[in-house]
Amino acid sequence: MKFQHFVIVTGIFAGVWIAVAAPEMTADSGLKPAEESVEMLIGDLADDRYRTREEATRKLWSMGEEALPELEKFTTWKDPEKIYRAKELVRKIQLRITPETDPQVLLLIERYEKASANEKSGFLMQLKTKRAWWQALKLYTNDTDPATRARSQQVMEGVAVMAARECLLKENATGAKEFLEMAPVDASGLLALADFHRSQGTLEAELKRAKTIDGKKSAAWQLALHRSTGNLEAARETAIAAGEPKIAATMATLLGDPLPWLQIKGSDGDDSNTNISTSQVYTDLAIKRWQGKQIRPLDLNPLILEAGSANQYENQ
Numbered sequence: 001m002k003f004q005h006f007v008i009v010t011g012i013f014a015g016v017w018i019a020v021a022a023p024e025m026t027a028d029s030g031l032k033p034a035e036e037s038v039e040m041l042i043g044d045l046a047d048d049r050y051r052t053r054e055e056a057t058r059k060l061w062s063m064g065e066e067a068l069p070e071l072e073k074f075t076t077w078k079d080p081e082k083i084y085r086a087k088e089l090v091r092k093i094q095l096r097i098t099p100e101t102d103p104q105v106l107l108l109i110e111r112y113e114k115a116s117a118n119e120k121s122g123f124l125m126q127l128k129t130k131r132a133w134w135q136a137l138k139l140y141t142n143d144t145d146p147a148t149r150a151r152s153q154q155v156m157e158g159v160a161v162m163a164a165r166e167c168l169l170k171e172n173a174t175g176a177k178e179f180l181e182m183a184p185v186d187a188s189g190l191l192a193l194a195d196f197h198r199s200q201g202t203l204e205a206e207l208k209r210a211k212t213i214d215g216k217k218s219a220a221w222q223l224a225l226h227r228s229t230g231n232l233e234a235a236r237e238t239a240i241a242a243g244e245p246k247i248a249a250t251m252a253t254l255l256g257d258p259l260p261w262l263q264i265k266g267s268d269g270d271d272s273n274t275n276i277s278t279s280q281v282y283t284d285l286a287i288k289r290w291q292g293k294q295i296r297p298l299d300l301n302p303l304i305l306e307a308g309s310a311n312q313y314e315n316q
Helices: 002-028 038-044 050-076 080-094 103-114 117-129 133-142 146-156 159-169 173-181 187-200 203-210 216-229 232-241 245-254 259-267 278-291 297-315
Strands: none
Touching: 038 050, 050 080, 103 117, 103 133, 117 133, 117 146, 133 146, 133 159, 133 173, 159 173, 159 187, 173 187, 187 203, 187 216, 203 216, 216 232, 232 245, 245 259
C-alpha cells in the first residue's frame, strides 16, 4: 500500500512538472504554433465554415495595410464569397475604417459612395467638419470622375495641409508626410510637400530622387523643391520644363527681369473687344520702356483717348 501510495504521489508531481515545464520546452525546441500568414487567411475567406470565414476576415482586417497587397489580387479570383470579402477588406483598410470609427463618419462614407456627382462635395464637406481627414482625402483621390473632382476641388483645398499640421503637432512626421502625399498633384500641393521635406532636412535627398523620375512629373516635383529652397534660377528653368509659364515668369521677375511677366499679362487681355484694350497698351508701353526703346507721342494716344472718355463720363 505504501509503495502504491508513493507511486501515485510521484506520478502527480511528475505530471505537474511536465505541465509547468512544457511551455519552456516547446519554446526552446522551436515548436511554437505557426502564425497564420496573409495567404493562409485569404484562403480561409472561401472556407465552407462560416465561423472560419468570419475569423479570417477579422484577422485580416486587424493586419491592416500589411494585408493589402495580397487582398488587392481579388480580381484574379473566382470564388464570389472570397471576392466580396476581399473587396470589403480593401475598402475598409484603405479608408482606415476600424471598429472604433465614428458611426456618423461611416454613414457619410456610405452616402458618398452612393451619391451623385452633385451631392458628393456636400458629403466631403461634412467629413471635413468631422475632421475625418483621411477618409475625405481618400474618397476624393480615389474618385476617377473628372466632373466630381472639379466640383469638390474647392472643398478639399487645404485639407491635406490641415491634417499634416495636426500630425506635426503630435510629433507624427510620418503621418504628416502621408497626408501631404495625398494632396492634389498641383503646384500648391507639391509646394506644401516640398516645404515638409525642407523642415525635416530631407529636401536635398528628395531633390536627387526627383531627378531620377521620368517625364513631366519629375520637372513638376523639382520645381516645387527648388522653390522651397529659394533657388530662383533653377526654379525658373524647371518651371519652363514643367509647362508652367506663369511660375517661370514670376521667378524671372524676382530675378530682376519683368519682361516675361509683362508679356504674359499682355496676352491675357480681353479678346472679346475688337479694339486693343487699355491694359494691353499699357503693357506694351511698359515692355518698350524696360527694353530701352523710344516711346512716341502716338503710342500714348489710346491711353489719352481712354482718359478723355472717362472724364466725359464723370462730367455727365
